[in-house]
Amino acid sequence: MPEEEILKQRIDKLMRLRREEGIDPFRNDRWDRKETLSEVNEAYAYLEPDAHAADVEIVTAGRLMTIRRHGKASFATMEDETSRLQLYFQLDATGEEAYTFFKKWVDTGDILGVVGTPFRTRRGELSIQVKNYTLLSKALRPLPEKWHGLKDTEIRYRQRYVDLIANPEVRETFRKRALVVRTFRDVLERHGTLEVETPILSSLAGGANARPFITYHNALGVNLYLRIATELYLKRLIVGMLGRVYEIGKNFRNEGMDTMHNPEFTTMEVYWAYANYQDMMDLTEEILVACADALGSRKVTYQGTEISFEPPFKRATMVDLVKEFCGVDIDALASDEEARRVGKTKGLEITGKETRFGILTELFEAYVEEKLIQPTFVLGHPVEVSPLAKRNYDAPDYTNRFELFVYGKEVANAFSELNDPLDQRERFTDQLRKKTEGDEEAHAFDEDFVQALEYGLPPTGGLGIGVDRVTMFLTDSRSIRDVILFPTMKPKS
RNA sequence: GAGUCGUUAGCUCAGCUGGCAGAGCACCGGACUUUUAAUCCGGGUGUCGAGGGUUCGAAUCCCUCACGACUCACCA
Numbered sequence: 120m121p122e123e124e125i126l127k128q129r130i131d132k133l134m135r136l137r138r139e140e141g142i143d144p145f146r147n148d149r150w151d152r153k154e155t156l157s158e159v160n161e162a163y164a165y166l167e168p169d170a171h172a173a174d175v176e177i178v179t180a181g182r183l184m185t186i187r188r189h190g191k192a193s194f195a196t197m198e199d200e201t202s203r204l205q206l207y208f209q210l211d212a213t214g215e216e217a218y219t220f221f222k223k224w225v226d227t228g229d230i231l232g233v234v235g236t237p238f239r240t241r242r243g244e245l246s247i248q249v250k251n252y253t254l255l256s257k258a259l260r261p262l263p264e265k266w267h268g269l270k271d272t273e274i275r276y277r278q279r280y281v282d283l284i285a286n287p288e289v290r291e292t293f294r295k296r297a298l299v300v301r302t303f304r305d306v307l308e309r310h311g312t313l314e315v316e317t318p319i320l321s322s323l324a325g326g327a328n329a330r331p332f333i334t335y336h337n338a339l340g341v342n343l344y345l346r347i348a349t350e351l352y353l354k355r356l357i358v359g360m361l362g363r364v365y366e367i368g369k370n371f372r373n374e375g376m377d378t379m380h381n382p383e384f385t386t387m388e389v390y391w392a393y394a395n396y397q398d399m400m401d402l403t404e405e406i407l408v409a410c411a412d413a414l415g416s417r418k419v420t421y422q423g424t425e426i427s428f429e430p431p432f433k434r435a436t437m438v439d440l441v442k443e444f445c446g447v448d449i450d451a452l453a454s455d456e457e458a459r460r461v462g463k464t465k466g467l468e469i470t471g472k473e474t475r476f477g478i479l480t481e482l483f484e485a486y487v488e489e490k491l492i493q494p495t496f497v498l499g500h501p502v503e504v505s506p507l508a509k510r511n512y513d514a515p516d517y518t519n520r521f522e523l524f525v526y527g528k529e530v531a532n533a534f535s536e537l538n539d540p541l542d543q544r545e546r547f548t549d550q551l552r553k554k555t556e557g558d559e560e561a562h563a564f565d566e567d568f569v570q571a572l573e574y575g576l577p578p579t580g581g582l583g584i585g586v587d588r589v590t591m592f593l594t595d596s597r598s599i600r601d602v603i604l605f606p607t608m609k610p611k612s
Numbered sequence: 613g614a615g616u617c618g619u620u621a622g623c624u625c626a627g628c629u630g631g632c633a634g635a636g637c638a639c640c641g642g643a644c645u646u647u648u649a650a651u652c653c654g655g656g657u658g659u660c661g662a663g664g665g666u667u668c669g670a671a672u673c674c675c676u677c678a679c680g681a682c683u684c685a686c687c688a
Contacts, residue, residue, distance in 0.1 A: 192645035
């Protein structure tokens with residue numbers, strides 16, 4: 120039957136229900152649920168087959184997922200946010216009127232409030248013998264198929280509510296996501312970190328290499344950008360003497376999308392005054408281990424590969440990793456020209472402008488990243504690709520920075536924050552030069568941020584973690600869309 | 613942005629070399645007082661993603677477009 124036909128039929132049925140029975144299922148304002156289905160399942164797990172707890176009254180509610188109608192006794196499977204449980208409607212127990220009403224008016228998908236007694240059937244299934252019930256809401260559209268569920272990715276993402284009804288494991292994934300976020304907060308609060316909110320709308324989108332979304336403010340008559348990172352505002356707050364701050368929120372990047380990238384995604388960024396990137400490494404480890412523990416295990420299987428979040432995570436410098444996986448010792452190369460030559464032999468596309476540090480970074484991305492399956496801290500990024508990180512004063516071409524890779528993907532990025540306003544100004548200028556050379560993703564020059572640094576930023580450790588990616592790895596989700604409730608979709612024309 | 617694959621009933625899917633549009637579940641009607649993918653009897657409910665082309669004839673072959681999935685490029 121075409122869906123419109125079913126809808127029409129169900130609306131007609133609703134009208135008849137109102138007219139013939141004087142009952143409007145949408146009139147109910149609340150239901151005094153006394154227990155959830157998982158509470159019932161736990162409390163009466165002890166019942167033996169065919170045993171009734173006849174003196175107990177259960178008051179619960181949920182959605183009917185399946186109905187097995189018989190002549191004078193019917194079964195239904197009810198599901199709520201915690202569990203599922205079988206209902207037993209028996210003419211002798213409900214009375215003729217209520218039983219007939221059930222057979223005539225109640226459909227799968229309907230929300231029911233029920234009162235009854237727990238028992239276990241001869242076949243061994245815990246059930247509720249329904250004494251009476253109330254139709255709390257009516258479903259006018261049919262549920263997806265009960266056996267195969269809903270698989271169509273397009274419907275799953277566009278109509279997530281249907282996905283959530285049909286696939287309990289999807290609900291579980293989003294509960295885990297909430298637990299991950301809560302664990303982030305727990306750890307950060309334990310370290311005396313203040314949760315703050317900074318602007319999403321701003322006249323300048325900085326703090327990362329990315330193209331922003333542009334929007335327009337009518338009253339001000341100006342273009343505003345959606346933020347691409349929270350970094351620069353949070354560091355202003357450290358200047359402002361808030362000591363330790365963090366923000367969990369969405370960033371927006373106007374770039375391609377695939378299984379690892381959604382245009383809006385969630386990050387946690389944290390900044391601690393008087394700390395450095397080493398402290399941030401410890402914090403990263405602490406947060407990830409706490410998340411793994413919260414979800415049950417430090418060893419997780421991601422897409423068939425076991426990943427261990429048992430600390431300490433592996434640590435290595437970018438230079439050493441490139442040496443190990445690619446056989447190129449950047450420090451041994453005398454000039455940029457030589458580096459470009461070596462890069463070319465390794466298959467890099469060379470424009471002639473690369474420095475040896477650019478080559479290092481490209482070799483790392485080409486040869487190393489995908490090999491870093493187990494959690495690995497990569498240290499010592501070149502200054503050239505780290506416009507906001509503090510220089511390593513023993514090796515001035517490199518920064519006190521790390522990125523954490525898991526399953527070949529970047530999960531965290533952290534550094535000792537650059538707090539020298541003069542150096543920061545130079546690096547922004549360098550980014551500006553890159554921008555005029557055509558690099559659309561070069562950082563914007565944030566004059567106000569430099570000015571903030573001129574008031575004095577204490578030595579500060581900063582860290583950003585991709586919340587969606589952490590959730591993916593801990594829930595074995597192959598696409599970022601599986602951990603975002605309403606992922607960005609192209610509108611259907 | 614490029615390539616590959618996909619789109620058939622509400623859902624999950626068949627549909628061969630071009631020859632009447634199919635199944636299970638769901639849904640509608642009937643029987644059934646412990647079923648659980650209930651069973652039994654009866655009912656097919658469709659713009660075969662959209663548009664164009666080839667052909668006597670197109671779900672099927674060709675082209676264009678839309679949307680999705682995967683791979684790649686960019687990126688976290």
